[in-house]
Amino acid sequence: MVPDSANRYDTIVVGGGLVGAAVAFGMARRGRRVGVFDGGDRDFRASRGNFGLVWVQGKGADYAPYARLSGAAASCWSDFAAQLLSDTGIDVGLEQNGGYDFCLEQAEWDARASEMSRVAAHTDGEFEYEMLGNAELRQRIPEVSDEVLGASYSPLDGHVNPLYLLRALHQRLLDLGAAYHGAEPVVSSAAEAGRFVVTSARGRYRCERLVFCAGLANQRLAADLGMHIPLQPLRGQLLITERVPRFLPCATLQVRQTMEGTLQIGDSHEDVGYDESTTLEVITRLAARAVRIFPHLRHVRLQRAWGALRVMTPDGNPVYQQSRAHAGAYAISCHSGVTLAAMHAGPVAAWLCGEPGHPLIGEFPADRFDVSAA
Amino acid sequence: MFRRLEDSAPERIEIEIDGEPVLVPAGISLAAALFYLDAMPSRRTQLSASPRAAFCMMGACFECLLEVEGEGSQRACQLQVRPGLRAWRQLDPLEPGANS
Amino acid sequence: MKTSYPLVIIGAGPAGMAAAQVAAAQGVEVAVIDEQAQPGGQIYRNVDSSPLADAQLLGRDYLLGKPQVQAFRHTPIEYFPASAVWYLDRNREIGLLHQAEHRRIEAGSIVIACGAQERPMPIPGWQLPGVMTAGAGQILLKSAALVPSQPPVLAGSGPLMLLLAWQYLRAGVGVRAIVDTTPRHNRLQAMLRLPRALAAAEYLYKGLKLISAIKRARIPWYLEARNLCADGDEQLQRLRFDSRGGAVEIETGLLQLHQGVIPALQLADAAGCEMRWSEMQQCWQPLVDAWGESSIAGVFIAGDAAGIGGARAAALAGQLAGLQVAFRQNRIGQQQRNRLARPLQIALRRHLAIRPFLDSYYRIDNDAQLSDGTTLVCRCEEISAAEIDAVAALGCSGPNQAKAFTRCGMGHCQGRFCGASVEILLARHRACSVADIGRFTTRPPLKPVTLGQLAAASGDQS
DSSP states (O other): OOOGGGGEEEEEEEOOSHHHHHHHHHHHHTTOOEEEEOOOTTSOOGGGSOOOEEOOTTTTTTOHHHHHHHHHHHHTHHHHHHHHHHHHSOOOOOBOSOEEEEEOSHHHHHHHHHHHHHHHHHTTTOSOOEEEEHHHHHHHOTTSOTTOOEEEEETTOEEOOHHHHHHHHHHHHHHTTOEEETTOOEEEEEEETTEEEEEESSOEEEEEEEEEOOGGGHHHHGGGGTOOOOOEEEEEEEEEEOOOOOOOSSEESSEEEOTTSOEEEOOOOBOOSSOOOOOHHHHHHHHHHHHHHOGGGGGOBEEEEEEEEEEEOTTSOOEEEEOSSSTTEEEEEOSOTTTTHHHIIIIIHHHHTTSOOOGGGGGOOGGGGOTTTO | OEEEOTTSOOOEEEEEETTEEEEEETTOBHHHHHHHHTOOOSEEOTTTOOEEOOSSSSSSSOTTEEEETTEEEEEGGGOBOOTTOEEEOBOOSSOTTTTO | OOSEEEEEEEOOSHHHHHHHHHHHHTTOOEEEEOSSSSSSTTTTTTTTSOOSSOGGGGOHHHHTHHHHHHHHHTSSSEEETTOEEEEEOTTOEEEEEETTEEEEEEEEEEEEOOOEEEOOOOOTTTTSTTEEEHHHHHHHHHHHOEEESSOOEEEEESHHHHHHHHHHHHTTOOOOEEEEOOOTTHHHHHHHTHHHHGGGHHHHHHHHHHHHHHHHTTOOEEOSEEEEEEEESSSEEEEEEEETTEEEEEEOSOEEEEEOEEEOOHHHHHTTOOEEEETTTTEEEEOOOTTOBOSSTTEEEOGGGGSOOHHHHHHHHHHHHHHHHHHHTTSSOHHHHHHHHHHHHHHHHHHHTTHHHHHHHTOOOGGGTTOSTTSEEETTTTEEHHHHHHHHHTTOOSHHHHHHHHOTTOSTTTTTTTHHHHHHHHHHHHTSOGGGTOOOOOOSOSSOOBHHHHHHHHHHHO
């Protein structure tokens, strides 16, 4: 039997993906004794299906606080990446020199133009963007096909290697004295005399604060402490190619050249439930779109294709919620673990530690989904 | 590194490796031809330019990758030589496909 | 090529050929897809088109394949050689490359008969030109009549290493040395299983014949070798190792490694078949029933792809799978199936009787693997054992997390040559069995395919 004191943490973070690792890192940096409980090696993991974008374009077109949150998160990324590099020696490969989102059809172009103008309006013009026609676009990226109608462009966008980001966060966690319980999923939790008791696959643990960052499992796990967080999986299939000579000047929403030189091609949006398998239909469709935009990629070999499940709230915006019934218990749900990582490790971690945090955090309560509130 | 057994089928065909015409036994794989020609290494890795040659000869290890008729990274162990076949060793680590 | 077949068999080695013949004989419409240009698999490669003046030098067992290959060539099936299955899923949807074009096929049933691959034998320097698998040496001999210009060093453990030495001797090529890594304590374990092995005495007789021929040739044979290290700059120059306490160095330009074979699992993985760890064979195997059917209904796995049993057992397993498919598709009744199966099952049991002896005699010692942190675990992405140890120290939840953190297994070979090593290293770190570590998730493409080939297929569908 493990002595009781070994099973006691200031804070338990449920989930060791990009969201959990970032907030756990942020809280450990604030001196908390943090325990991170992670699921198994083959669990659904949005963090391994990530496209790696630090992306502002189009985010929050229909909800101004999300547009502002994304902008704020993107603007702290360069300091965040530099700090991770100096603390861990891991270069997460941040390249924040703009991003393109291609339009192949007129309808796409029209919808995009409207979306961009709404985001700009929500952020009082802080969000900068351009709509580029084919000729302008090809001046900047000559490999683009003349079949492409154009693209939206924002200088605020960028990309990182999401896997190295996760590794850097895990390494920092351990350096700061946090305990990582890998392959030890949390089963349930309860409030007991102002504290929380967390039951994992291997034991029982106590803590003063409890943060659910368990991806899709938040819906089930956070319910133990009175938080209702409706979530839906949305499958994305992704492709990675072999390494090719560098030709992309920056990220695009359709094709991203990684720091290794491989191309990541994304991604599908499929409402298929808890099924992360791949399909021939989607793999061939994604490849066809990539070749349609960049015909010279025809000869490039596919290296890997896989599916992952996005964590989607009903309105697509994040959730930052403290339990009203059990203060000290929190839930975070979002599908922008990369873009928001710097925010999660900074102001959100501060908020979780009981500090004021960031004024925008209060704009994302989970009870906006309650039927009674509607 | 390898030689052909003396009493085996004598037919030879001409192929091109790195732009040089060479004679190799008919009916063998391109990877086998490289061993026959002692064309080592058969590639360099893109990451560190370290020298490599065919390792498993059965399509599993991908060490025998070669540019064949303008198509990069073909498994030489899975391709039969045929008269006039043109192949290039991928010896430049940074520019895959640069030879074509 | 049609877009759907009642039975698709992947692989035309002993298991695939046998399954095709039996199913076709019962009236099942069969398509056989094989990556090789000729039927026979690795074991019977070029058996009816040998470049050798006298293929007898490869031994009698090899020639046993000739009538099988010839019968297969006359079987009324659709046979697609030089075609690679790059995609398979649990819905039995198949993506393949045939004559450089992507094709999509749906299969009523599938028999996966893709055989085995060599168990990776990671040692420092194993990526150098001049180091290859023993199987590669044998393929060069069978398919190209190529033999080493200078006597090679053979290192590792297992029957194939001895067979290759014997074949090289018969071809008039010397062998510089055999560096045998078989652990000494295996012998006792094997002896306990000898009585059962006597049921398949011809295997024992054949083994003894190889060993005595090698001994007669006075080839230096180093026993209990450990800490192997291949040295060289641009090419292999020497092999260093310890043998019975002494350090040995051999100058050589060619080193052929072998430590047994393991099932090639990519296709079974892709189909979603459940796997289990075999402590005896030290490898993962798909769970199959007596007919070879996996946990996914309609997906059968026959031959070495389901667990190592050798060519003879593979052919019998292929026949059994063929019968079961014919039964499922109402081509034969249950009684007829059982009557036809009985002699096959008896023969299969007999051929498998040798396995416990062989498996325990040549059981690899995982503790002796990867003792040097500089060893490249992942040849493709050039990831060392020390780098895997470093992420294991982070508490890494398993092989897939290690892959995400290091890129190990993300290269061209799709983890075929690093998966086993990552499992061993993580198990060592956690002091548990590989069974508790799990394995890489296999991702398509299983074989190389270009975006252009895929894009062309997408156009067809829309």
